[in-house]
Amino acid sequence: MQSQVRSSEIELKDRLKQIASKKWENLSDRQKSFAKKTWGILTYKWRWQIAMNIPYLAIFLLDRTIPAVHKFDMALLAKITSNLPIPAFLSSWIG
Numbered sequence: 001m002q003s004q005v006r007s008s009e010i011e012l013k014d015r016l017k018q019i020a021s022k023k024w025e026n027l028s029d030r031q032k033s034f035a036k037k038t039w040g041i042l043t044y045k046w047r048w049q050i051a052m053n054i055p056y057l058a059i060f061l062l063d064r065t066i067p068a069v070h071k072f073d074m075a076l077l078a079k080i081t082s083n084l085p086i087p088a089f090l091s092s093w094i095g
Contacts, residue, residue: 027035 024032
């Protein structure tokens with residue numbers, strides 16, 4: 001049963017590739033050039049977005065593997081907030 005499902009998935013992928021290649025071949029040179037430039041801009045932005053998110057990925061991975069990363073020192077927070085020039089009514093909202 002799984003082989004039938006697997007073969008139908010492969011057939012579907014092949015048909016989609018054929019349809020896409022036919023559509024690509026039907027485009028004019030100007031349309032192909034525009035599509036390549038658009039794709040280049042999109043992939044550049046995706047690469048840039050991935051590069052910007054690498055530090056967050058590292059923190060996420062460290063958080064999962066090193067429990068000490070997730071610990072938070074409340075005394076340090078209290079010391080920092082005590083030195084800030086925040087009015088009393090605002091600091092009461094903070095906690």
